[in-house]
Amino acid sequence: MISLTSPVETRAHGWPAGAKLGALCLATLLLFRVEEPIWQAAFCAGMLLLYALPGRAFMRVGLGRLRMLWPFVALILLWHILTRDAVAGLVIVLRMITAVGLANLVTMTTKLSDMMAVVRWLATPLRRFGVRTRSLELAVALVVRFTPVLTAKGQMLSLAWRARSRKRAGWRIVMPFTVLAIDDAEHVAEALRARGGL
Amino acid sequence: MERNLTMIALFAALIAALGLIPKFTLGFGVPITAQSLGVMLCGTVLGAWRGGLAALLFVALVALGLPLLAGGRGGLGVFASPTVGFLVGFPIGAFVTGFIMDQWRSAPVGLAAGVSAVLGGILVVYAFGIFGMMMTLNKTLLEATLLVQAFIPGDLIKAVLAGFITSGLAKARPASVLSRS
Numbered sequence: 001m002i003s004l005t006s007p008v009e010t011r012a013h014g015w016p017a018g019a020k021l022g023a024l025c026l027a028t029l030l031l032f033r034v035e036e037p038i039w040q041a042a043f044c045a046g047m048l049l050l051y052a053l054p055g056r057a058f059m060r061v062g063l064g065r066l067r068m069l070w071p072f073v074a075l076i077l078l079w080h081i082l083t084r085d086a087v088a089g090l091v092i093v094l095r096m097i098t099a100v101g102l103a104n105l106v107t108m109t110t111k112l113s114d115m116m117a118v119v120r121w122l123a124t125p126l127r128r129f130g131v132r133t134r135s136l137e138l139a140v141a142l143v144v145r146f147t148p149v150l151t152a153k154g155q156m157l158s159l160a161w162r163a164r165s166r167k168r169a170g171w172r173i174v175m176p177f178t179v180l181a182i183d184d185a186e187h188v189a190e191a192l193r194a195r196g197g198l
Numbered sequence: 199m200e201r202n203l204t205m206i207a208l209f210a211a212l213i214a215a216l217g218l219i220p221k222f223t224l225g226f227g228v229p230i231t232a233q234s235l236g237v238m239l240c241g242t243v244l245g246a247w248r249g250g251l252a253a254l255l256f257v258a259l260v261a262l263g264l265p266l267l268a269g270g271r272g273g274l275g276v277f278a279s280p281t282v283g284f285l286v287g288f289p290i291g292a293f294v295t296g297f298i299m300d301q302w303r304s305a306p307v308g309l310a311a312g313v314s315a316v317l318g319g320i321l322v323v324y325a326f327g328i329f330g331m332m333m334t335l336n337k338t339l340l341e342a343t344l345l346v347q348a349f350i351p352g353d354l355i356k357a358v359l360a361g362f363i364t365s366g367l368a369k370a371r372p373a374s375v376l377s378r379s
Contacts, residue, residue: 003263003264003265004263004264004265004272004273005263024274028278065271065273065275066275068269068271068279069279072279072280072335075345076335079341088336092335092336096278096279096280096334096335099278099334100275100276100278100279101275102278103273103274103275103276103277103278104273104274106274107263107272107273107274107275108273110263112262112263112264115262115263116262119258119262135203138203138207139203139206139207139210139255140255140258140259140262142203142204142207142208142211143207143210143211143214143255143256143259144259144264146207146208146211147211147214147215147266149211150208150211150212150214150215151214151215151218154215154216154218171232171235171359174216174232174235174239174359174363175362175363175366175367175370177212177215177216178212178239178243178363178367179367179370179371181208181209181211181212181215182205182208182243182367182371182374183371184204184208185201185204185205185207185208185209185374186201186204186374188204188207188208189200189201189203189204189205190200192200192203192204193200197199197200198199198200198203
């Protein structure tokens, strides 16, 4: 399964995931406390510098992920120019880009297994209340495995539809698609039980 | 127990897979994906707890860094972006959808599913979504509502579809529509 982790190995890949997540929380809190545009611009520049440090390939991939923010940037700036409050708009936009950029950095430099270790650690107190955290890990593994499986089955359904009709399949295949997911769930449950259950 | 777990996991995977189905565009140019239809189906098919947990599992995996959102987005960045509220609202919306579905057993499956999808999958999810926009973009309730209202017609269509699909599932796999069995 494709993940959002950067293929370019950076020094931050080795840092403990918990520390990175903690730092991200603190940084985001700070961002939402500061209202001066000059500071927000400085934070944003610092964030861009962090993207630039590991090299050009990393920066291109990383900043490409921020592209989804453009509609919001355009909308907010336009709105605030129309209401003659451009500075406030600028602060909002800079803060948004910095916050998303920093969070994206953590995702890019942390492997799924490291993230999962943090979740496991966070879930430890739940064990005292009788929650079996192992089933949580099994559920995660099932989703990771079955998302591509279901996607492939969905593509087969839509191909089968197109073999019979000139129109696009659209929502009509969602019903059989859900039936396939339900059947898979029943089969996997049976297989788990046959192997001794949870 | 095994069945609950696999149903939750497979429906989380279903939400992800529905995000990959090509978008269809509404008459006035607003793209809609089937992803929120998946969230509604979690509630209408699995009921409150299992449906809510399936959507929660999906959101948790997005946070862990899997590109499961429509358009291959994901990671922690999504949780700092203006659309964060919708993501947070997914599990609660699925729970409310399932809760209404569980309670309103006297109604036909399709009707109950459609109505609970509107209340849980639209009303609750948008309440969180709009609150998220108010926080991240520093906007008032009215301004934030204006920003998202273009997507409401698409979601209403999805709620109707959720009704039809759930009623179809109740015929095709009656034992598996857990909210009614």
